[in-house]
Amino acid sequence: MNLLIGNIGHLSVIVAFAAALVAAYSYFQATRGRALGDDDTTWLRVARGAFFVHGLAVFTVIGCLFNIIQAHRYEYYYAWSHSSNHLPVEYMISCFWEGQEGSFLLWIFWHVVLGLFIMRFNRKWEAPVMAVFSGVQLFLVSMILGIVLGDVKIGSSPFILLRDFLTDLPVFKLNPDFVPKDGTGLNALLQNYWMVIHPPTLFLGFALTLVPFAFAIAGLWKRELTSWVKPALPWTLIGGGVLGIGVVMGAYWAYETLNFGGYWNWDPVENAVYIPWLVLVASLHGMVLWQKRRTGLRTSFALVIATFVLILYATFLTRSGVLGNASVHSFTDLGLSGQLFIYMAVFSVLAIALLVYRWKEIPISEKELTLYNPELWVFVGATVLCLGAFQVLFTTSIPVYNSFMGLIGIKTNVALPADQIAHYSKAQLWMGVSVALLSGLAQIMWWQRNDKTTLVNSLTAPTLLTLLGTALVMLLVRYNGLTITPAYVMLTLAGLFGVLANFGTIFTLLRRGVRLSGGAVAHLGVALMLLGILASSGYSNIISRNVSGLIYSREFDESLNRDNVLLWRNETTKMQGYDLTYTGQFFDVPGVPGYVDKQFLFRTDDEYKALARAPIVAGGKTYYKTGDTVEILPENTYYRINYKERETGKEFSLYPRAQVNDEMGEGGLLASPAVKQFWTHDIYSHVSSVLDPRKEKQWSEEKDHVLAVGDTIFLNDYFAVFRAIEPAHETAGLNLQKGDLALQADMIVHGEKRQYHVHPVFVVRNRLVGRVPDEVDDLGVRLSLTNIDPTAGKFTFAVSTTQKDYVILKAMEKPFINLLWSGTLLMTFGFGLSVWQRGRKGGSPAVADAPASARAERPQPVS
């Protein structure tokens, strides 16, 4: 029992809270009534000190919490409920943010880091920007404060002791110092490397939206209505890249781990991040428009503020419990909804009020944009992104409307659309079409002087190639016996145009400097992503569709989608170009590459240890000898599925897994897919149902057979020969002592694929007889040697059989999904190029890299 570390942690939370308060107030005082950069040095010094103290306290909190998890201090609720003894070290990091408190801490941490950057590199803007930062930190730290004032509980502390959380548990009445031996473990789905890096990336993205927001607020507050854009822009760029890759990482994790059959499910938790990302990207375009072409300042203000407000709204949605049964994976409700609502309301109201108050003073461009101005098309593109975000926002908020109406006493029963994919796709598809077309068009126009001739010249080639490419795609789709809807044709057209036009732009920019091409590269990535989504989702093909021709007489005679197929162990089933065979259950054994057949492992009382029944060999190397103790990871069972492509004869194996998950209740089994990646497509498979690996097998009543050496019998329909009787050599786990007599029979069973040696053992110790049966999982047979009649040379075997093993499998083909992932990488790379470009010019004039033509046209700032 270590109370000290928790007390240090909790005290540090309180210090962090108090220091954020002092920092916010002092930064406010330092700049109040003064011009930007002309701060009151006394207050500024206090404020800086306070923020450093705040940062130090936050690091201490993180250190304490991590120590609690890493040292398995189960007297603390957080360690007990999120970790366990057998958790690999790398996943201890995931434990840290599995709980709400830890994920708030992660967010707070990034704000501290970004705050320190701003204090160091943006001295001029430090006071007002950091005042906003400290204010945000104040609210965030309050979420993990864990103090009770009167009847009001503020925040939920990660340092609460188990005995204070589970006060009703009888054991604490007997022994208040009771510490559990083991924790309840990390959610099995989160034991994945993506969960180590996805949350920090996402929260860094969240944190990065605060920077442009704080600059915009500072700009409004200090009446620096135009100059805030320049220092804020690189942060928006980084934010767009980081949040974008964070979202796709989450999608990739879902693709690999969850079994809904894809990477995006339109779950409110996914949407909650997707919406602010779209608006963030729109705001980025607004800011670039102002920075380069002196237009779109009001748009920038509005969108930067909207992005941050939407981040707050996303936090409220996913953490307050308002989603109820609309989502499967939001955080558990910690009773913070009131606090979360206040947090959201304070910053939204203040920011919007300030924006409205200064609205009329924000300079606008005098010039009316014509169709030949790329600015117009960028602006239209940003608007399209916002409309796309609006659709998702409006639908995702349906549970909120119900809650709100409930609050004012009206009972409503609106539910999310029954077919969410169709609902979202019909708008998002057209957003994609517009974005791809506009990005191609605007990128071409951005870098040249535009009139009718130049435009026609530069658009002809990509347009013709696009039309040609689309026709080719349509032919190929038809050739493969598939259909293509007009909407898909449009998306193909737009995607191809986006790719070609942006590619052309990159090509022309190579002469003027690679650095300039960040935007074109990012847009090229987006266009590729759209094509990848179209191919992999629009043409996702279920391989495991029932083609047996059997019609089951049920309530319906109409044909229904029957997407799952039953595979008996070692029996080959034909499915759409593949022969599939389920060939057994496997475990993950740390240190051994690949997976190890369960039949080679003899389980012991310790779940995590097994004895090797045969040498465990992988790739020619022997890792364990017969009888060795093998450390295993028992949570996951891997089901090996052999795929054989009939046309080419190529074979490969997939290991979809199922894991026991007690959090979901008794029968909880979670299935995760296995994916085989090819250049042109992925093969994706998951088990939909299996025989529960934890349930005792139901054996049939034993049947006795009296045999002599050399006799043959049928076991569960398999032909078997009783070959010999010999001294037992596979005695692992028997604890044989001197004077014991152990014999084993050698029975050879001929299975479908191979022969099995079955060795039931007969032991005599102090004239007592013990029998150790042997079983063949593959065949569902168990054999024991029950009696030996030495005089007659007869041996009695008891044979019982069990349910033959099977899995129910769903297998899919995802064409060209690699376009989506490679597009994402390109997009992120493009963001990176742009950041580099902006970072590079540092002190040089802001316009240095703008093309000459644009400089000539640029309208002068109004103010």
Add this chain to the structure above:
Amino acid sequence: MKKSHLFVMAIIAVAAAIILSTTADASVYVGFGEARQRAAEGNATKVHVVGKLLRDGQQRPIDLEYDPMTDPNYFAFTLVDTLQVAQRVVYNNPKPQDFDASEQVVITGNMRGKVFMADKILLKCPSKYVKKDLDGATASVK
């Protein structure tokens, strides 16, 4: 009229279209009574129904029908909605693995003849926290 006004009007039109389409696509939470009534009126829109499973004395769900050896894509069960109306539900997919433990079941679909054809099942399992309180701690006490 200025071009910017046209642009604003176009935005408003699209936004209005989005709101209308969401309103049209939005589903409702109803009981089986209303689901049957809708089907009788020829209204085939899909609805959400919230309900519980029939359970025996030991809290084991009864009346579940899933026999993967005959048909892995046929799962039938009886759901009792919040107004205590019981209804046979058919789900053309394998039985969800954690189905038996679920406290509450939300299904999406519509009535087809005598049965409710579900195309989505959302399970509300006993809260992680409650569950852990009882099992985890006592298990580690032993």
